[in-house]
Amino acid sequence: MAIQFLPIIKALAPYIAQVATSAVPAFTSKPEVAAKVDPLLAKQIQELQAAAVQNAESIHVLAEKMQQAIQQIEAAAQAANKQVAAYKTMLFVSFGLSIAAIAASVYILVR
Numbered sequence: 001m002a003i004q005f006l007p008i009i010k011a012l013a014p015y016i017a018q019v020a021t022s023a024v025p026a027f028t029s030k031p032e033v034a035a036k037v038d039p040l041l042a043k044q045i046q047e048l049q050a051a052a053v054q055n056a057e058s059i060h061v062l063a064e065k066m067q068q069a070i071q072q073i074e075a076a077a078q079a080a081n082k083q084v085a086a087y088k089t090m091l092f093v094s095f096g097l098s099i100a101a102i103a104a105s106v107y108i109l110v111r
Contacts, residue, residue, distance in 0.1 A: 013063060013066050013067045013070060014067070016059060016060075016062075016066070
């Protein structure tokens with residue numbers, strides 16, 4: 001089930017970091033607005049802005065780690081594909097040798 005989402009995640013991973021980076025300036029404080037409101041509201045706005053910036057940075061870090069994980073999964077898949085190809089080669093060689101051995105034994109029995 002998770003394999004079906006892997007192409008979607010691979011397609012979106014490079015853009016998550018860009019979105020997080022561009023979203024951070026949208027949540028910065030504006031000094032002229034803070035001066036017109038009461039101190040409690042200004043403090044709450046600052047806390048929300050700090051939380052939004054922290055969340056954006058966390059998303060950026062998570063996006064980078066997701067990209068690294070996807071790259072590692074792709075490397076592991078390539079290694080597994082090489083191993084499967086080697087096993088297939090060994091299977092066909094052993095199958096060919098067994099057919100040759102059977103043919104040789106039938107030839108010796110018939111003769």
